[in-house]
Amino acid sequence: GAGVSQSPRYKVAKRGQDVALRCDPISGHVSLFWYQQALGQGPEFLTYFQNEAQLDKSGLPSDRFFAERPEGSVSTLKIQRTQQEDSAVYLCASSLSQEMRFSSYEQYFGPGTRLTVT
């Protein structure tokens, strides 16, 4: 079946522009995560949805970052007034499981959107 898809794959924005990054999770997956991966680093958590509810947004670096998943499927990560430090790969992942303790908790990652802010 289809995996997690993200669009666009590459985005160049001038400093101060707003950007919107889209994630299409695997159909039926309850959990959806956004991560930010800087060059040479591991992914860092931004925010988590369970269906349409945003249960954790503790990783969002500032109030310029906003994420939504209004119908519990597709999600959009929006960055307002982009800054150079926002340049990174933004990864989306989905997981079937919402109860971690007794179930397989594999996350399926999309290819990411590489954002470059000039």
Next chain:
Amino acid sequence: SQQGEEDPQALSIQEGENATMNCSYKTSINNLQWYRQNSGRGLVHLILIRSNEREKHSGRLRVTLDTSKKSSSLLITASRAADTASYFCATDAANQAGTALIFGKGTTLSVSS
């Protein structure tokens, strides 16, 4: 902040050799996972080991977990050029349901033919 720390940061070996990567973490966990990331591709899940397991095998992969030392190792046997990638360990937080994975900085593995 990143919980996991992989060691070494970079590893270069010849095809056919074994590669061992280590990961240390800080807090109690439910599971520990290893992921691979090729250049230009997303993260691919390799193997998950639960906190009550000590060793797990999958094909040429062998993972160990020592919760007393808060450490894990990933062994890739009979390496191939296609194994060239970055490898990350990822942990959860034992007291939170549905929480995100916490990744280390990764080990960059280069396998030359």
